[in-house]
Amino acid sequence: MAGKKGDLAIIGDRDSVLLAKAVGLDVYDETDPDKASRLIHRLAREEYKVIFLTEPLFAACSEAVDQYKSETFPAIIPIPDSHGSSGVAMANIKANVEKAIGADILFAEEN
């Protein structure tokens, strides 16, 4: 799709990811969770190192995402889409903290 294969890919709905094309990321326009999951697996096989995923998709494709979570590459990173941040990514960080430490120490003061 994009000119030359870089190491970065971005998956999401058209409005959110088209912008990334201008700066040279490989853009994949996908909103269907099933297809997006397959796409993630394919991109991982094609040795993309970083895959950005819009938050709604990140939540919907958690199965595919979890599979690569404990591997070094690719890094699958949620980004807010054109409707703004939904807090999925922050929740993810929070889950990490709870998993590692057993209690939420970072966000405690905010809530």
Added chain:
Amino acid sequence: MASLQVKPTRMELSNLKKKRKVAVRGHKLMKDKRDEMVRRFILYVRQNQALRKQVEEKLAAAMQAFVLARASMSAEAIEEALCYPARPASIEVGTQYVLSISVPQLKLAEDQGFDYPYGFMTTSAELDGAVQAFAEVLPMLIQLAEVEKICNRLADEIEKTRRRVNALEYVMIPQFDEAIRAITMKLDENERGNLTRLMKTKDMIANR
């Protein structure tokens, strides 16, 4: 707790003692590892949180600008303007080790300054703003990717290590202790039995 089934022999006893020593040493090392990992994790996760906040703000702003740009231009024109990237973005990828966990090291490939991938003829000023905003976020996005991955891996590894520490502390070592105790008692009992038999025999011989 299920105790270890062992034969009460001296050989088993010395084997068990060796195993226990190794387990205790492993437990200490693992505990140190866990503590250090937690310390680093907290540093990284704070960084992660701050970075994520910044990125989300900036990215949201860029996306908003893009939505505005879309409103002021036709969809085809936007597509046309954005479809040919000036140069594909690529990153330098390496592997670094945080406490022997391999994590990615990402760096945006040498930046030759930003230029617009399209002519200014058919595009609106809003689009320029949006594209530039996004280009500015990109290095932060890459950094975020690196830090977030480190956090993920560390959290995973901490969980595993904690399980190992607990397994050693609450299962393995107590089992060894119990087995060692059982063998010692059995051996002592045998010893006492032997002694009484000897005394008895001695008496019998003396009384003859």
